[in-house]
Amino acid sequence: MTTSTxxxxxxxxxxxxxxALVVAVRRRRRFWSSVGLLGLLVGAAVAVLLPAPxxxxxxxxxxxxxxxxxxxxxxxxxxxGLLQTTRIxxxxxxxxxxxxxxxxxxxxxxxxxxxxxxxQITVTGDSDADAEARAKALADAFVADHVKRIQDAASAEAKxxxxxxxxxxxxxxxxxxxxxxxxxxxxxxxxxxxxxxxARRAELTSRITDFSQRAEDARIGTPQLVAGTQxxxxxxxxxxxxPRTAATNAAVGLVxGLVxGLxxxxxxxxxxxxxxxxxxxxxxxxxxxxxELPRRKRRLWRRRRVRAAHERLTASLARTARGSAEPVSxxxxxxxxxxxxxxxxxxxxxxxxGPVVVVDALPGxxxxxHRPKPGDPAVVSGKRAAAVPHQERRLxxxxxAPGTAWTDLQYLGTRTVLVVRAGHGSAAxxxxxxxQLADQRIQVIGVVLIDPxxxxxxxxxxxxxxxxxxxxxxxRPARQNGTGRRRAEQLPMRAARxxxxxxxxx
Numbered sequence: 081m082t083t084s085t086x087x088x089x090x091x092x093x094x095x096x097x098x099x100a101l102v103v104a105v106r107r108r109r110r111f112w113s114s115v116g117l118l119g120l121l122v123g124a125a126v127a128v129l130l131p132a133p134x135x136x137x138x139x140x141x142x143x144x145x146x147x148x149x150x151x152x153x154x155x156x157x158x159x160x161g162l163l164q165t166t167r168i169x170x171x172x173x174x175x176x177x178x179x180x181x182x183x184x185x186x187x188x189x190x191x192x193x194x195x196x197x198x199x200q201i202t203v204t205g206d207s208d209a210d211a212e213a214r215a216k217a218l219a220d221a222f223v224a225d226h227v228k229r230i231q232d233a234a235s236a237e238a239k240x241x242x243x244x245x246x247x248x249x250x251x252x253x254x255x256x257x258x259x260x261x262x263x264x265x266x267x268x269x270x271x272x273x274x275x276x277x278x279a280r281r282a283e284l285t286s287r288i289t290d291f292s293q294r295a296e297d298a299r300i301g302t303p304q305l306v307a308g309t310q311x312x313x314x315x316x317x318x319x320x321x322x323p324r325t326a327a328t329n330a331a332v333g334l335v336x337g338l339v340x341g342l343x344x345x346x347x348x349x350x351x352x353x354x355x356x357x358x359x360x361x362x363x364x365x366x367x368x369x370x371x372e373l374p375r376r377k378r379r380l381w382r383r384r385r386v387r388a389a390h391e392r393l394t395a396s397l398a399r400t401a402r403g404s405a406e407p408v409s410x411x412x413x414x415x416x417x418x419x420x421x422x423x424x425x426x427x428x429x430x431x432x433x434g435p436v437v438v439v440d441a442l443p444g445x446x447x448x449x450h451r452p453k454p455g456d457p458a459v460v461s462g463k464r465a466a467a468v469p470h471q472e473r474r475l476x477x478x479x480x481a482p483g484t485a486w487t488d489l490q491y492l493g494t495r496t497v498l499v500v501r502a503g504h505g506s507a508a509x510x511x512x513x514x515x516q517l518a519d520q521r522i523q524v525i526g527v528v529l530i531d532p533x534x535x536x537x538x539x540x541x542x543x544x545x546x547x548x549x550x551x552x553x554x555x556r557p558a559r560q561n562g563t564g565r566r567r568a569e570q571l572p573m574r575a576a577r578x579x580x581x582x583x584x585x586x
Contacts, residue, residue, distance in 0.1 A: 112341025119337020
């Protein structure tokens, strides 16, 4: 019984097959591993060839008048911004007696807020001593500028308060004069005016006292802020460890290289559209995968398994060739060397039944430079294939790579086995191969997959194809029914589909 893919059960082809993408990226592990190794070497080389310049670090405690417990760091970021100004840089250079431009000096230092009130200053120099001196000058310039700004703000506030007090005192003097002039008058109206003047005098007196107190508080608060702004960690040179720096840069380069390599491999796999799964290759070629062989040399404990797979494939192809009345050929795509090995093994197996001649139509010298061993079949080129006697069995070996002369393939054999390397041909080219072979009326028996992915668990069998791998319906012998007449073998019926639920059954 055979199964068939129906319209209900067939799933739509996804826009991006993640399984195929993962397999394709894993198959290109040499590429992204090389890119990662290159990034590691570049990172280590940068640490050795471009060492970090001498650096000094200083920490400054900055007191703010507007400090709040819930401050998100706005004030310290403002201090960092003020540090990166030409005014601070120019003051530091003046204390160092350096002719360097402030704009150039600003490139050699940076600031970062560790907390809301702690500023770290990092300065580079020609030497450790020079870096420390520049850091000290820069920290002193920042502290002096911050203190000056605090004092200027306090003085401006106190002056504004005292100006208000003086204005109130002038108004109080006018009120007192009005009270002195109105005390000689009598009458109800004069008494009411005098009472309002006394109330106004009391209010002005209170406000004058308040302004005086606020001006005094402004002056008192400034020394606390000035004393709170200081250098808490004197400038010190930062010791750089070359091995640690090289290891850090190498690790960063390795990670960046792996990320870049994986991204390029993934994008390249999607753009190239080269099938690597059994399912995709069988679907694009229209033939089932009948065997798989590794392309690279495996470990010693796996060679026996690989040799057994070669022997099983040779025996299977030999049975197919013996049972075929038409010549059989092997056509390669991206694996000429493996195809030549399979062809020689198959020819040796068929040599037990009679003389065999291998017709070499490969574009490379894989068979032409083969050194024959005693008992090996003869190998002739495609030009001399016409001179081969008809009583000798011919085994054609050719290629379906780009540039193939399609009309010459039918002379190699009307039945063929495609030997395809996984991930070599694009999906469009696999379609072209299947279409050209169908136009030349060359029947594809099956596909031998070279270098498959070891974790591929997809099914490479086409259950609804006309020519199933090594199960050609055209060559099935006719059977006899009970009346003694020969009847053609009935085609297998489609398996009945069992409904998944009562609703589907209805």
